[in-house]
Amino acid sequence: MTEAVAPLILLAAGGTGGHLFPAEALGAELMRRGLRVRLVTDDRALRYSGLFTPDMIDVVPSETVRSRSPLALARTASLLAAGVLKAYGLMRRLQPRAVIGFGGYPTLPPLVAARLAGVPSLIHDANAVMGRANKFLSRHVSAIATSLPGVLDHDPSLAARTTLTGTPMRPAILAAAGVAYAEPQAGGTLRLLVIGGSQGARVMADVVPPAIERLEPVLWPRLDLVQQVRQEDMARVRAVYDRLKIRAELQPFFSDLPARLAACHLAVSRSGAGTVAELAAIGRPSILVPLPGAIDQDQFANAGVLSRIDAAIRIVQTDFTPDRLAAEISALAAEPARLAAMAERARSAGRLDATERLADLVTRVAGL
Known part of the structure; x- marks a missing residue:
C-alpha cells in the first residue's frame, strides 16, 4: 500500500x-x-x-x-x-x-x-x-x-x-524578541546600530560620521557604535571614528543582525518593510530614513507606522543632515526614559x- x-x-x-x-x-x-x-x-x-x-x-x-x-x-x-x-x-x-x-x-x-x-x-x-x-x-x-x-x-x-x-519572522528574530530592552544608564554606554542595506549604506556613510563628530565631546566615550559600511566607504568612515576615538565595529554585512538589533539602545536605519517589522517585533527605538524616489513611497509609509506611535523618529532624506542627526541623538542620549518608552511602544506594534x-x-x- x-x-x-x-x-x-x-x-x-x-x-x-x-x-x-x-x-x-x-x-x-x-x-x-x-x-x-x-x-x-x-x-x-x-x-x-x-x-x-x-x-x-x-x-x-x-x-x-x-x-x-x-x-x-x-x-x-x-x-x-x-x-x-x-x-x-x-x-x-x-x-x-x-x-x-x-x-x-x-x-x-x-x-x-x-x-x-x-x-x-x-x-x-x-x-x-x-x-x-x-x-x-x-x-x-x-x-x-x-x-x-x-x-x-x-x-x-x-x-x-x-x-x-x-x-x-525568522527564528533568529523571535529569539531576539525575547531579549528585554536595557535602558541606557545616565552617563553610561549608549549602543548605536546604523544599518543601511544595499540602497542605504552610502547615505549613512555620508551623514553618520560627521553627525557623531558634531556631538558634544563628552558623548564620544559613551558611544559603542556598530555600522554597516560599504567596502568602498570603509576607509573614510573608519578615519573619522579613529580620530574621535569612538568604539566602532564596521562591516559591509552583519550575519547576526537580529542579535545586533536586540543589543542596541537605538537604531538608525532605512525603513524597508522587513526592518520595520523586526524593529517592532524586537521592540527597539529607531531613527528611520525612508529611501527616497520610490513611486509609491512605501518606506515613508512604513516609517509612519512607528513614528505615529512615537516609537521612531522619521526623517526624510533631504532633512537627514549631520546637524539634524546629531541633535536627535543628543536629545535621546539625554533622556534614557524616552528611549525605553519608544522601545515599549515599538514592541506594542509587533506581531510575534x-x-x-x-x-x-x-x-x-x-x-x-
Whole structure:
C-alpha cells in the first residue's frame, strides 16, 4: 500500500531577503504542520542558503518594468509570458494545493499561472502601501494577507478579502524578541546600530560620521557604535571614528543582525518593510530614513507606522543632515526614559504570532 503524499504548497517570492525571509518562516511552519513546500522564484535565490535547498527551488523567468520605452516594455512582457508558461507547466506537474506570493515581479508568473490552472492563491504584502506586483494580483487571488493595518481600507472590495497577519519572522528574530530592552544608564554606554542595506549604506556613510563628530565631546566615550559600511566607504568612515576615538565595529554585512538589533539602545536605519517589522517585533527605538524616489513611497509609509506611535523618529532624506542627526541623538542620549518608552511602544506594534496566523490562513485557502 502506497503511503499518502503530503499536500504541496508553492511559495512564490522575489530573490531578496525582504521577500525570502517571510517565505522561509512560513515554509518552516507549514512543514512543521506536515505539509510539503517548494519555492518559485528568480535566479537570485539560487545564492540563498536558508530553508530552501536547491532541490526545493523552481526558477521561473521574470522581469521588472525598468523603462516605459516600447522596446523595454516588449522585452518585459515577453519574459513574463515565458514565465507564466513555465509556471503553468509547474502547476500541471506538481499539482499544488495553493500558491502563496510574497511580492516582487517574480511572483507574477506563478500567481497568474495558478489562476489559469484553477489553483487557490494568496498574496502577502509586508508594506504599508501595497507593491505594484501585488496590486495587480490582488483582484485575482483567493485571499490577501497584510503585515500592517489599514493597507486596503481605501478599497472595500479588497478589504473584505484581507486578513491582518503581520510579517512571518525568522527564528533568529523571535529569539531576539525575547531579549528585554536595557535602558541606557545616565552617563553610561549608549549602543548605536546604523544599518543601511544595499540602497542605504552610502547615505549613512555620508551623514553618520560627521553627525557623531558634531556631538558634544563628552558623548564620544559613551558611544559603542556598530555600522554597516560599504567596502568602498570603509576607509573614510573608519578615519573619522579613529580620530574621535569612538568604539566602532564596521562591516559591509552583519550575519547576526537580529542579535545586533536586540543589543542596541537605538537604531538608525532605512525603513524597508522587513526592518520595520523586526524593529517592532524586537521592540527597539529607531531613527528611520525612508529611501527616497520610490513611486509609491512605501518606506515613508512604513516609517509612519512607528513614528505615529512615537516609537521612531522619521526623517526624510533631504532633512537627514549631520546637524539634524546629531541633535536627535543628543536629545535621546539625554533622556534614557524616552528611549525605553519608544522601545515599549515599538514592541506594542509587533506581531510575534504572524507566522502561525498566516499559516492558518494558507491552510484555509488550500482547503486543508
